[in-house]
Amino acid sequence: MGDRAAKDALFDGFADVAKALANGRRAELIDVLAQGERHVEELADEIDQSVANTSFHLRTLASAGLVVTRRDKNRIYYRLASDRVIDLWTALRDVAAAHHAELDALAAAYLGRRDELDEVSRAELSARIAAGDVVVVDVRPAAEYAAGHIAGARSIPAERLARELRDLPDDVEVVAYCRGPYCVFADDAV
Amino acid sequence: MGDRAAKDALFDGFADVAKALANGRRAELIDVLAQGERHVEELADEIDQSVANTSFHLRTLASAGLVVTRRDKNRIYYRLASDRVIDLWTALRDVAAAHHAELDALAAAYLGRRDELDEVSRAELSARIAAGDVVVVDVRPAAEYAAGHIAGARSIPAERLARELRDLPDDVEVVAYCRGPYCVFADDAV
DNA sequence: CTCTCATTCAAGGACTCTTTTGAATACTCG
DNA sequence: CGAGTATTCAAAAGAGTCCTTGAATGAGAG
Numbered sequence A, B: 001m002g003d004r005a006a007k008d009a010l011f012d013g014f015a016d017v018a019k020a021l022a023n024g025r026r027a028e029l030i031d032v033l034a035q036g037e038r039h040v041e042e043l044a045d046e047i048d049q050s051v052a053n054t055s056f057h058l059r060t061l062a063s064a065g066l067v068v069t070r071r072d073k074n075r076i077y078y079r080l081a082s083d084r085v086i087d088l089w090t091a092l093r094d095v096a097a098a099h100h101a102e103l104d105a106l107a108a109a110y111l112g113r114r115d116e117l118d119e120v121s122r123a124e125l126s127a128r129i130a131a132g133d134v135v136v137v138d139v140r141p142a143a144e145y146a147a148g149h150i151a152g153a154r155s156i157p158a159e160r161l162a163r164e165l166r167d168l169p170d171d172v173e174v175v176a177y178c179r180g181p182y183c184v185f186a187d188d189a190v
Numbered sequence C: 001c002t003c004t005c006a007t008t009c010a011a012g013g014a015c016t017c018t019t020t021t022g023a024a025t026a027c028t029c030g
Numbered sequence D: 001c002g003a004g005t006a007t008t009c010a011a012a013a014g015a016g017t018c019c020t021t022g023a024a025t026g027a028g029a030g
Helices: A004-021 A024-033 A040-046 A051-063 A083-099 A103-111 A122-131 A142-147 A158-167 A185-189 B004-021 B024-033 B040-046 B051-063 B083-099 B103-111 B122-131 B142-147 B158-167 B185-189
Strands: A067-072 A075-080 A134-138 A173-177 B067-072 B075-080 B134-138 B173-177
Touching (some): A004 A083, A004 B004, A004 B103, A024 A040, A024 A051, A024 A067, A024 B004, A075 A083, A083 A103, A083 B083, A103 B004, A122 A134, B004 B024, B004 B051, B004 B083, B024 B040, B024 B067, B051 B067, B051 B075, B075 B083, B083 B103, B122 B134
């Protein structure tokens, strides 16, 4: 008890979990899976990688215990192992945003100029939903809407938005939302 | 805005932070630094590595923004960049403990049989400190005691314990504590 | 200024990770 | 059972990581 080899092995175990997140493509997978379960081909499409490579990354995540699978017909669905994984992902993003020197520039390059958008706080949004003077649009993929969404929101995935824009009412304000601070669907939608 | 290369770069940025934690020795460094700042040679000693290799790992952590340095005379002290890093480390440990299949075995191998020890809850401990019927001993290294400790605790680093054991009073109970659930100083002390 | 010491750098060899390609599994449905 | 499809495996090239050794840096003290 308490010997060096055992301590190394234990902390290597902690490091294994970090190693699973230590790849940009796997980080994207976690970010997508935080919205709900998806199958391999969808995930490959989300991260723009081959199905084989995506499957490999998912296996890496699975063997670190971050994701689990479920079979339905002949599709295999992956989902996060628990909400704790979301907490870990959030903590990682927070630390990166706070301390990683280049992250501001990277985020700006991907997200564009956010200051040209109008933001709506959570409290304000729920007040206005209750008052009925706003239409909320969920611009995430249909699978993520199906896995859970803001009550009363309408699903219009980003790629269908141009076609369905005319169906939205003219006389009330429209609010678009997506996955979180590092998701551009809503920005594009506006 | 929103193009694939920029998204890859952004998530590679998140992965950089995970990569910094993706090594057992660096994980040990974070765990030690969570107790307070230390200089390179002390840290090398804690993780049983050469000073050069420890310095290399610390640089890796520093360039991911997880630790920062401070010079005092001709010593360089490292400390965590902020409490957010502690949150990240805690979240990582939690996920590992909950989902990593082999971690139970590794922890048992390092920690030994914890069930032979008497545990004292936080509430109970503070009540008994107030009542004065307990002596609390901090068995961490002196530097960590200096960086912060339970009010009223007495510092007896593990390596001095055998010598100073006779000085402890016979008539009240003694409670030992150290860094947290993955630290064996207190177990050894008992 | 020079000496000293803590820390960092550089080069190397062994090892691991990422991605692609093409083939192999494993399951469902007819 | 057999066809069809989603997923995983295997091999290989190229890149990156870890740790050791020995030398270099740079701040403080004399």
